[in-house]
Amino acid sequence: MKAYSREVSVALTLGGLLLGLAIFAPSFYQAQPLLSLAAREAPTLVAACGMALVILCRQIDISIGAQFSVCSVCAGLLAGAHWPIPLVLSASITIGASLGALNGSLVAGLGLPSIVVTLATMVTWREGLRWLRQGIWVDLPEGFQWFGLRQSAGQWTIIILALTVLVLLALFMKHLAAGRFIYAVGSDAEAARLAGIRPRRITFAVFVFAGALVGLAAMMNVAQSPQVDPNSGTGLELKTIAAVVVGGVAISGGRGNLWGVFAGLLLLACLGPALTHLHVQAYWEKAIQGSVILLAVVADGGHRRNQGSP
Amino acid sequence: MNRILTSFVFAGLAILAGCGKSADSSTGSGQAVLGPGAKKITIAFLPKSKGNAYFISCMKGADRAARELGVELIFDGPTDPDPARQNEIVENWITLGVDAIAAACENREGISTALRKARAKGIKVITYDADALPDVREFFVNQATPQGIGYALMDEAARLCQSEGEFAVIIGSLTAANQVEWRKYVEERRAAQYPKMIMVAVRPCDDLKDKAQSEATTLLSTYPNLKLFLSTTSLGVPSAAEAVKQAGKAGRVKVIGLGLPSENRRYVKEGVTDSVILWKTEDLGYLAVQAAFAAASGALKPGDKTFKAGRLGEFQIQGDNIMLGKPFIFNKDNIDQFDF
Amino acid sequence: MAGTGETKVLHEYRQAMTVLGKSLRLRHESILLLILAAEWLFFAAAGRNFTTLDNTFNILRHSVEIGLLALAMTAVVLTGGIDLSVGSLLGLCAVLFGTFWRDAHLPVWAAMLLTLGAGAAAGGFNGTLIAWLRLPPLIVTLGTFSLFRGLAEAMTRGVDTFTDFPASFLFLGQERWLGLPAQAPIFVCFAGAMWLLVHCTTFGRSLRAIGFSPEGARYAGIPVRSRVVAVYLLAGLTAAMAAIIYTARLGQAKADAGVGYELFAITGVVLGGVSIFGGVGSVHGTLLGVAAIAVLNNGLAHVRQPREVAGMLTGLLLLLALSGSEFLKRLATRRDRCQPSPAATEKA
Numbered sequence: 001m002k003a004y005s006r007e008v009s010v011a012l013t014l015g016g017l018l019l020g021l022a023i024f025a026p027s028f029y030q031a032q033p034l035l036s037l038a039a040r041e042a043p044t045l046v047a048a049c050g051m052a053l054v055i056l057c058r059q060i061d062i063s064i065g066a067q068f069s070v071c072s073v074c075a076g077l078l079a080g081a082h083w084p085i086p087l088v089l090s091a092s093i094t095i096g097a098s099l100g101a102l103n104g105s106l107v108a109g110l111g112l113p114s115i116v117v118t119l120a121t122m123v124t125w126r127e128g129l130r131w132l133r134q135g136i137w138v139d140l141p142e143g144f145q146w147f148g149l150r151q152s153a154g155q156w157t158i159i160i161l162a163l164t165v166l167v168l169l170a171l172f173m174k175h176l177a178a179g180r181f182i183y184a185v186g187s188d189a190e191a192a193r194l195a196g197i198r199p200r201r202i203t204f205a206v207f208v209f210a211g212a213l214v215g216l217a218a219m220m221n222v223a224q225s226p227q228v229d230p231n232s233g234t235g236l237e238l239k240t241i242a243a244v245v246v247g248g249v250a251i252s253g254g255r256g257n258l259w260g261v262f263a264g265l266l267l268l269a270c271l272g273p274a275l276t277h278l279h280v281q282a283y284w285e286k287a288i289q290g291s292v293i294l295l296a297v298v299a300d301g302g303h304r305r306n307q308g309s310p
Numbered sequence: 311m312n313r314i315l316t317s318f319v320f321a322g323l324a325i326l327a328g329c330g331k332s333a334d335s336s337t338g339s340g341q342a343v344l345g346p347g348a349k350k351i352t353i354a355f356l357p358k359s360k361g362n363a364y365f366i367s368c369m370k371g372a373d374r375a376a377r378e379l380g381v382e383l384i385f386d387g388p389t390d391p392d393p394a395r396q397n398e399i400v401e402n403w404i405t406l407g408v409d410a411i412a413a414a415c416e417n418r419e420g421i422s423t424a425l426r427k428a429r430a431k432g433i434k435v436i437t438y439d440a441d442a443l444p445d446v447r448e449f450f451v452n453q454a455t456p457q458g459i460g461y462a463l464m465d466e467a468a469r470l471c472q473s474e475g476e477f478a479v480i481i482g483s484l485t486a487a488n489q490v491e492w493r494k495y496v497e498e499r500r501a502a503q504y505p506k507m508i509m510v511a512v513r514p515c516d517d518l519k520d521k522a523q524s525e526a527t528t529l530l531s532t533y534p535n536l537k538l539f540l541s542t543t544s545l546g547v548p549s550a551a552e553a554v555k556q557a558g559k560a561g562r563v564k565v566i567g568l569g570l571p572s573e574n575r576r577y578v579k580e581g582v583t584d585s586v587i588l589w590k591t592e593d594l595g596y597l598a599v600q601a602a603f604a605a606a607s608g609a610l611k612p613g614d615k616t617f618k619a620g621r622l623g624e625f626q627i628q629g630d631n632i633m634l635g636k637p638f639i640f641n642k643d644n645i646d647q648f649d650f
Numbered sequence: 651m652a653g654t655g656e657t658k659v660l661h662e663y664r665q666a667m668t669v670l671g672k673s674l675r676l677r678h679e680s681i682l683l684l685i686l687a688a689e690w691l692f693f694a695a696a697g698r699n700f701t702t703l704d705n706t707f708n709i710l711r712h713s714v715e716i717g718l719l720a721l722a723m724t725a726v727v728l729t730g731g732i733d734l735s736v737g738s739l740l741g742l743c744a745v746l747f748g749t750f751w752r753d754a755h756l757p758v759w760a761a762m763l764l765t766l767g768a769g770a771a772a773g774g775f776n777g778t779l780i781a782w783l784r785l786p787p788l789i790v791t792l793g794t795f796s797l798f799r800g801l802a803e804a805m806t807r808g809v810d811t812f813t814d815f816p817a818s819f820l821f822l823g824q825e826r827w828l829g830l831p832a833q834a835p836i837f838v839c840f841a842g843a844m845w846l847l848v849h850c851t852t853f854g855r856s857l858r859a860i861g862f863s864p865e866g867a868r869y870a871g872i873p874v875r876s877r878v879v880a881v882y883l884l885a886g887l888t889a890a891m892a893a894i895i896y897t898a899r900l901g902q903a904k905a906d907a908g909v910g911y912e913l914f915a916i917t918g919v920v921l922g923g924v925s926i927f928g929g930v931g932s933v934h935g936t937l938l939g940v941a942a943i944a945v946l947n948n949g950l951a952h953v954r955q956p957r958e959v960a961g962m963l964t965g966l967l968l969l970l971a972l973s974g975s976e977f978l979k980r981l982a983t984r985r986d987r988c989q990p991s992p993a994a995t996e997k998a
Contacts, residue, residue: 025532032557033531040524060788106969110976113926115732115788119913120968127961130389135361137519137573151556221520225552226576229519229545231361241792251786273528282513283484283808287800293793294779301785360957389957392909394900398712402951405705406698419813420900423824484808485906514808 006248007260009299014267017274025277033273039155039224041269042162043217044239045262049169050210050217051240052261056173057206058186058253059107059114063122064214064240067099068233070125071218076138076228085147092222093215099125100211104204122237129230138228147223158220165213170258182206186253242289243268246296268292350382353602354403355595356396356413357387358440358488363570364544364591365414367650368439371595372412378620379603384408391483393417400424404431410602413447414439417487422446434605438598440488444630448605448612451598452631453589456488460495462587462637463566464504467540470564470584474506475537478529480550480567482517482543492542492568510536515546522546526553530563541567547586551577571640571648578645585641591650593622594634601632659870660855663862663929678923678975682938685971686945693949700952711823711831711899713944715740715892715908717937718837719915720922721844722888724936725881727919728848730861730928731787733882735776736889736915738798740908743769743893745802748812748903758819766890772798773886777879795912802905812903823898833895840891845933857881861928917964918943921971942967 021028028034047064054061075092083091099121106117146154173179181202184192189199222228247264249256271292275285355372357365369385376383384403388395396416401424403411411428415421415437425435425446435442438451454462467477479496481489493512500507510533515522522545530536530553539550547569554563560582569586577583600619604610610617617625617632626633640648693700719736726733743765750761772794779790822832848854859867860874868874892911897903922939924931943964950960 027532027534030531033527036527036553036556037524040520040527106973110973112972112976116916116920116926116968116972119916119920120965120972122965123913123917124962124965124969127389127958127965130361131956131958131962133361134366136363136366225519225523225549227519227548227573231518232520234518235516238792238796241789245789245792251789272524276511276513276525276528277532279511279532281807282511283803283806284800286796287804290793290795290797290800293796294790297785297789297793298779298783301783384954386951386956389961390910391906392911393902393904393907394712394715394896397900398708399951399957401708401712402705402948405700405702405708406952417811417900417902417904419811420902420904423820423899423901483906484803485806485904487811490809 004257004259006300007257007263010247010260010263010267010296014263014270017267017270021270021274021277025274028273028277035152035155035159037269037273039158041265042158043221044236044243044269045162045265046165046217046220047214047236048240048243048261048265049166049258050213051237052244052247052249052256052258053169053173053182053206054114054210055241055244055249055251056186056253056256057182057203058189059203059206060241060251061100061103061114061118061207061210062237062241063099063103063118063125064210065233065236066122066125066129067096067211067214068218068221068236069230070099070129070233071096071215072222072228072232073129073133073138073230075219075222076140079140079144079222080138082141085144089216089219092219093212096215096218097208097212100207100209100214101204103211104207107207108200108204133230135230137230140222140226140228145223145226154223158223161220165216166258166262173258178202183254186255188254239268240265242293245300246293248300250300264296350380351410351603351606352382352384352406352408353599353606354384354386354408354411355599356399356411357385358396358414358416359391360387360389363573367570367591368414368595368598370650371592371597372599373595374592375596375599375603375620379600381599381603383599388416391485393420396421397424400428404428404433408433410434410436410606412436412438412451412598412602413442415442415487416440418442434602436598436602436605438594448630449601449610449627450631451594451601451634452628453594453634454637456491457495457498459568459587459637460492461499462639463492463540463542463568464496464499464507466566466585466587466639467538467564468500468504468507470566471507471537473504476508476510476533476535477538477540478510478526478533478536479512480522480525480539480541480543480546481512481514482546484514489542496540496542515543515549517543517545519545519549522549523553526550527557530554530557530559536563538564538566541565541569543567544569544573544588547583548573548577551582555580555582570650571645572650574640575645578640578642581642585639586645587637587639589634589636589638596620596622597625597632597634659859659866659872663859666862677978678971679932679935679938681974682922682935682942682971685967686938686942689942689945689949693945693952697949697952700949705948705952707826707831707834709944709948710834710837712948713940714833714837715896715899716911716914716918716944717940718840718888718892718895719885719911720918720936720940721841721933722881722885723912723915723919724922724924724931724933725844725848725854725857726787726885727916727924727926728857728861728928728931729878729881730864731780731878731881732791732916732926733773733776733787733885734791734912735772735794735798736885737908737911737913738795738802739769739772739886739889740893740896740911741905742772742798742802743890744897744903744907745805745810745812745905747894747897749805751815752812758816762894765894766887769890769893770883770887773883773889774879776886777882780882781875781878799905799909806905808905810905812897813901815897815901820898820901823895823900833899836891836895840888841933841937848933853877853880858929861925861930863929914943917968921968923975 071092074095075088078088078091106112107114181197184197185199185202193199243265244261247260422443425442429435435447436449437447441450513525515525541547547567551565554560565583574583574586597619615627746768747761747765750756750764779785780787825832856872918940919936922935947960
């Protein structure tokens with residue numbers, strides 16, 4: 001349990017928030033809005049899992065928002081061209097993976113710092129998409145929304161899909177060798193290399209995988225409404241990095257797990273609606289969000305010092 | 311060695327800059343048109359921001375006007391929300407030497423700084439959609455005053471709710487100047503005419519469709535007696551409509567706002583959105599470019615009472631406002647006639 | 651006067667840098683200079699009215715705020731840190747300045763001083779969290795990025811705008827003084843002071859040592875904590891200064907001032923050859939990087955290209971510059987046949 005103490009503290013904070021809402025704003029607990037909220041945040045969870053892997057590997061990817069937008073628009077255009085849904089899904093994932101591969105090859109192949117590479121790719125893709133689409137929404141054909149299912153079935157499908165990804169990845173990171181390699185590379189790449197792991201391959205693979213997850217997330221988001229907004233990925237990198245960090249993953253890599261990321265994401269996702277239900281004015285939202293991130297980081301620092309780790 | 315290279319290159323650049331100035335001083339910006347065929351007039355068209363379907367449709371009208379008049383049209387705008395961007399674009403146009411600028415002003419006082427300089431250099435300035443300070447432009451192409459828009463929105467909302475009940479407002483961002491103004495007039499009208507209508511919440515959506523939908527969903531659950539969503543941002547209307555639809559409250563919670571017919575057609579036809587209010591955006595762009603051309607060529611002067619704008623005919627001028635007309639209400643009966 | 655320990659660490663550092671090829675860093679700046687010259691020549695030929703004095707002043711005036719932020723960011727990045735909150739702090743300081751002047755009815759100079767103080771305090775807040783609590787700079791400044799912007803929005807409720815500043819104040823951002831834009835002398839003085847600080851003082855050299863190895867620097871007797879707090883404080887102060895100039899240039903102060911400026915600043919810094927890992931970089935490199943981006947943006951407007959193209963090309967330029975620099979470094983290392991020091995190994 002001690003190993004998970006950081007994640008437990010996030011879960012406790014989340015519990016505190018939910019309890020507070022139950023007392024002061026019971027209107028928060030209604031089935032249909034909560035289902036909608038969960039379905040809305042499911043794509044962010046999938047993207048956050050990808051970001052967590054990248055950060056665990058001691059890299060960072062601030063271009064996932066632009067990747068998300070590109071994949072969303074491509075999925076929308078392909079759907080509009082009457083491609084069948086499974087093909088659109090594969091295309092979205094493939095496009096995401098290719099964008100991730102570009103990042104990965106520059107970071108792993110050339111050894112460039114990931115923050116700068118992903119900054120450059122973020123700007124390029126974002127502006128390129130804007131130039132091509134000029135912000136015009138993509139109309140989706142009938143029958144595409146909710147993958148052609150009824151609304152509640154579609155929402156549950158998306159939520160279960162996201163949770164499946166989370167659980168599979170968490171198990172993968174803990175029990176499979178490849179997952180442990182990611183932790184090893186994130187903790188100390190040189191030591192990992194000397195132990196026979198290939199840090200560059202792992203890094204490249206992590207970026208590709210994160211890109212693929214973003215493609216999946218984009219598809220999950222596109223299926224929820226009849227139009228695609230090319231700006232839909234804006235702010236995704238901030239949201240996912242915040243969720244990952246609040247969830248106890250160290251930004252220097254090598255420490256943390258996906259359950260914490262899940263708890264962190266839930267906390268941040270509930271924060272917005274909670275403020276509305278508590279009748280807090282909208283202009284406080286950013287300040288509160290920033291404070292939560294800072295508190296989480298300070299708590300993280302204090303926790304680490306108590307545990308005696310560097 | 312490197313320091314010498316550096317200073318050499320800097321010196322070279324400085325000399326080039328100085329030379330350039332003297333070479334180009336004969337073709338200063340904003341020179342008067344010599345006559346038909348002498349030099350093509352250049353008109354610069356500034357939207358509030360790029361990547362916005364509203365301004366894309368204004369641009370289509372502007373393009374048409376430019377083709378009819380045989381002028382060169384430059385279209386550029388900010389791609390991020392920083393207020394200084396519009397100023398930088400205008401200042402670049404001043405050095406580029408355009409003949410007229412048609413601008414939709416994001417920040418009234420901020421952009422007036424740059425437009426004042428343009429005017430001082432002899433460039434004619436027309437504003438459209440959102441005005442600058444009156445002393446920096448020749449005319450303002452007025453599609454509807456902020457007051458007219460705010461009042462129309464509130465009146466329509468009251469009509470749908472029988473003048474009483476709770477309603478929520480979704481705005482694009484907290485800082486967008488025009489949205490602030492519209493909200494002010496909505497509140498003014500509400501307080502004066504419809505005191506039984508209560509505005510329970512105002513939520514921004516950061517100009518993101520998904521966030522607008524989330525906010526609407528949350529508002530629906532926070533305020534169970536909510537009767538109507540009013541949105542001052544064009545992407546708020548379809549998003550609120552989708553939220554209402556997904557919550558199964560279509561018909562019980564009304565949705566109205568400012569919006570493009572194309573983005574809202576689906577929901578208006580389904581009956582989720584009752585009506586969207588806007589104006590003929592293509593005509594707005596067309597009129598703005600026609601006015602800019604007329605100002606640059608001297609056909610339109612301060613004190614004129616009417617203005618003939620190509621195909622669209624005659625328009626009234628009130629003071630220094632060229633009136634496009636009243637806000638137009640798009641509903642089930644007429645939305646199919648428009649494709650923007 | 652620096653202690654013996656400090657001199658020894660710095661001496662070893664210098665040796666390591668020579669092994670890596672100190673010339674590599676200079677080579678990066680030479681490339682940047684060539685890029686800048688190439689851009690200038692291209693736009694002079696292809697663009698209309700690009701080489702006028704008016705336009706050169708425009709380029710200068712448009713890039714002063716980002717230039718200031720980039721200079722301050724250079725010092726921060728040299729220590730191996732980063733500050734993502736400078737753009738938001740610019741917005742907060744602009745709003746504070748407006749509040750001090752309009753609501754507290756203070757004279758402009760007093761409002762300016764208070765704003766500078768507030769900026770320094772905010773920067774110090776960042777620095778304290780980073781240095782004393784040993785928190786990662788990326789995340790702390792990510793938190794303050796939201797917090798500062800949020801405070802600006804809360805103070806104005808998003809909607810309030812401060813305008814109608816006195817003409818004597820607006821002179822600072824909009825008029826010419828002795829033929830140059832009024833903010834130019836301020837920028838030149840600041841850039842000069844920054845250059846001296848980073849390149850000619852032991853303070854500056856200790857920043858590189860901290861970036862190169864914080865533990866080593868600490869053992870060598872460099873007061874790491876206070877130096878780190880100092881650079882973030884300086885960054886905050888600079889953001890406040892940039893906010894004042896921005897407000898003077900625009901003639902208004904709003905909560906969304908400076909949105910996205912931190913990314914432009916980082917782009918300029920990295921383009922200028924400052925290593926994001928710390929320890930390597932120069933102020934003149936940053937200035938060249940900022941200049942290259944500013945000229946690119948301005949030049950593209952003069953060849954009638956839309957702003958999206960400028961953004962894309964900036965991203966591509968950054969990638970090319972980094973990749974090119976990395977290739978050269980690899981070539982030089984191979985040529986020297988030296989064992990690369992641990993800092994050269996990729997931190998993948």
